[in-house]
Amino acid sequence: MTATTTAPRPTTEQARPRRNRRSGSWLLRRLPWWIVTLVLLGGVLLWIYPFLWMVSASLKDPLEIFGSGLNLLPDTLLWENYTRAWVDADFSRYMWNTVVVTVVTVALVVIRCAMAGYAIGRYDFAGRKVVVVVLVATLFVPTGYTIIPVVEISQQLGLLNSLTGVILALTGGGHVAMILLYWGYFRQIPKELEESAVVDGAGFFTIFFRIMLPLAMPVTATATLLTFLSTWNAFFLPLVFTFSRPDLRTLSVGMQAFVGENTTDWSGMAAAATLSLLPVVILFVVLQRHFVKGLAGAIKQ
Template sequence: MSTAQTATGRRWSVGHIRRRLVWWIMAVIVGIGALLWVYPFVWMVSASLKDQLEVFSSGLSLLPETPIWENYSRAWTEASFGQYLLNTVIVTVCTVVLVVVRCAMAGYVIARYKFAGKKVIMVVLVATLFVPIGYTIIPVVEISQRLGLLNSLSGMVIALSGAAHVASILLYMGYFRGVPKELEEAAVIDGAGFLSVFFRVMLPLAMPVTATVTLLTFLATWNAFFLPLVFTFSRPDLRTLSVGMLAFVGENSVDWSGMAAAAVISLLPVVILFVLLQRYFVEGMAGAVKS
């Protein structure tokens, strides 16, 4: 082997080692960041298996001395989290369906049709992004009370799904703008009307965006607190999971182990849904931004 080839091999080896070293350093940094991110959730699962004293005496330790599974049964039965879970599922599913249909149709009309006042509508929609949610609770509750919808799951669904949901509308609008118009024209030639074109052609094509909107709406509704709290002041049996956490807060003490068990019960459906829809979530966000 010549001297030039040997020098080239040495340079390649040094460069290769440097690249690998940088890769390992980045992997270690990302791994540490992931552990810091996941640790609170793991600690919560660990706290749900400890007694009240051990939660504070064990510090940052994750392994309980003796797992206490009764915390989960206590949260499920004594704190009525079984009923709260059912209420939350009903409210969340109905809200997600209403938001998906409404936002998809609004995004489709704004993206594909020209009409008077279109720019004004867009300005108003974007402006609502800067309105704090707390400012809208009082008028929403007042309207719900006048309509006789307060203290009911149906009123809660209408209140949660009746918000602007501007981000969801913009996602659908960006996606529908990139869909070829020939698809609509072919459906119209075949005799399809507006609803047929929307539900049979356009909405199925927007499945990645629908998955994204479903996940975002699910998370927002599942974790909603202020509106469900106001709507269930006089009806504790209609509480959702987030409001039901108040059952573990007493006048002079807090049941931390029971609250941790209830929090794990509340988070499991969210984690499962995200694992199932994460691929569609990424595709929907990328497709809408690209369009």
């Protein structure tokens, strides 16, 4: 005769935490769909309203900007504000300078951070933990604290007041966040890929550029977007490096062209800001899927 056992039933105290954990999702399911939609729509409008106001102000008269209050519809569409920003304020030159600086900086930063993250994540060398600790510690060092030695070195090298100096100054930072993203992603890849490549006679650079870097495309997209945003919106370093060369200004520094001694061209500034933000919005829309995949893949345990 075989004895049967019955599993003990959970007590009320044991079952209560499970119900509590599900209470939030249960409450959302019980709410009508139109209430959730209205709440989300209100959050979206509140989030994008400053951007919509800027676009609206770029098409208004300077007096109408502050006289119309929160109204987003201009009385008359003044497209000449964009002409004034692009031609008269020389934003076409500032756009070209920003594109050159951003493209070169993104390429150099992504390659350097990818190689650093690959070396730290895949190779067990002496002092690796010390290197990681030092990298993390540099996250707490503000950029302004290092501007003096950067300017001194650039002046001695003859790179001050040049786009090359701006690029090297922006590239020479730690960029620890990107290194840690690559580190977290590369350490999850099976070592059999490298071992089979070594058996076939592949070297370090062949393995990195032909095997590892293509596998890390989601992280590369994330690093590209983050570096693009920080470089495109950089103000302090480009201001210092182009202080005596207005023709080398970037978009963020060029905004000063609309600020005079007695007046400020708010409509022209809004048009210039809209032109400056369009490439950022387009790039984020294109890379948003890879951006999420890169972050999820880097932090996956």
